[in-house]
Amino acid sequence: MLSETKQMVQNFWEDASCGEELYLSGITKQAYQEQSQTRYHLEPYIKDFAEFENFSGKKVLEIGVGLGADHQKFAECGAKLVGIDLTARAINHTQHRFQRFGLTSLLQVADAEHLPFDDEEFALVYSWGVLHHSPHTEQAIHEVWRVIKPGGVTKIMIYHTWSFVGFMLWIRYALLKVKPFTPLRDIYSQYLESPGTKAYTVEEAYALFSKFDSVKISTVLTHGDLLTSSAGQRHQGLLLSLARKLWPRWFIRSFFPNCGLFMLITARKPLPT
Numbered sequence: 436m437l438s439e440t441k442q443m444v445q446n447f448w449e450d451a452s453c454g455e456e457l458y459l460s461g462i463t464k465q466a467y468q469e470q471s472q473t474r475y476h477l478e479p480y481i482k483d484f485a486e487f488e489n490f491s492g493k494k495v496l497e498i499g500v501g502l503g504a505d506h507q508k509f510a511e512c513g514a515k516l517v518g519i520d521l522t523a524r525a526i527n528h529t530q531h532r533f534q535r536f537g538l539t540s541l542l543q544v545a546d547a548e549h550l551p552f553d554d555e556e557f558a559l560v561y562s563w564g565v566l567h568h569s570p571h572t573e574q575a576i577h578e579v580w581r582v583i584k585p586g587g588v589t590k591i592m593i594y595h596t597w598s599f600v601g602f603m604l605w606i607r608y609a610l611l612k613v614k615p616f617t618p619l620r621d622i623y624s625q626y627l628e629s630p631g632t633k634a635y636t637v638e639e640a641y642a643l644f645s646k647f648d649s650v651k652i653s654t655v656l657t658h659g660d661l662l663t664s665s666a667g668q669r670h671q672g673l674l675l676s677l678a679r680k681l682w683p684r685w686f687i688r689s690f691f692p693n694c695g696l697f698m699l700i701t702a703r704k705p706l707p708t
Contacts, residue, residue, distance in 0.1 A: 447629035499565030503529030516540035647702035
């Protein structure tokens with residue numbers, strides 16, 4: 436049984452997987468190809484971060500398959516794939532995608548906080564923009580640790596607190612409502628995607644991954660921070676359209692390159708001593 440909070444998260448993403456309403460036109464092979472092209476055009480850093488080609492022949496778990504674009508890349512590069520998602524909708528989309536491309540993966544609905552896998556089973560656990568939605572992210576990270584083999588790697592993206600997306604949400608939902616002291620954690624929780632969404636500072640992320648070795652963390656400016664795309668499933672309107680025309684992208688890129696929403700974390704599970 437899911438907790439009430441987790442049920443709310445599941446219900447949100449059952450309505451539409453991330454990017455589905457904006458970037459997926461159907462469940463045909465061409466539609467999935469176009470969605471992938473859009474994804475990697477808007478987020479080109481995914482390919483360098485994921486290093487899909489480095490996991491050929493290795494057992495890989497993706498937590499939160501979404502529409503299945505990254506899962507497809509791992510499959511095409513020869514990984515032995517397992518994928519989970521909290522929603523049946525995402526699993527169905529990824530199954531449809533894989534059927535159309537003749538690819539295989541063991542896909543199932545499952546909870547990241549209680550992974551249905553043995554200890555030390557995977558060479559890589561990958562998750563892009565998912566674990567900050569889980570009510571107990573620290574428990575999900577513990578599960579990631581548990582199922583990775585010694586010497587194995589995790590590559591995870593979670594949201595970064597000090598981002599321009601957060602700043603814009605604060606302006607709209609705190610400053611303009613004359614509530615300037617509203618904490619950013621409340622802004623993210625209430626107004627960015629599913630209920631309870633979290634964001635982390637770099638220091639907090641290092642603490643989350645303290646059991647791992649060789650933890651590398653970087654942040655990137657996203658199309659959301661730079662307002663170079665549609666804003667997302669919850670945010671539209673005249674004010675946002677005006678902001679897209681006036682947004683000082685050159686200034687942000689030049690002086691605030693580390694104030695992006697996406698925090699990319701690569702960490703290795705140490706070998707036994």
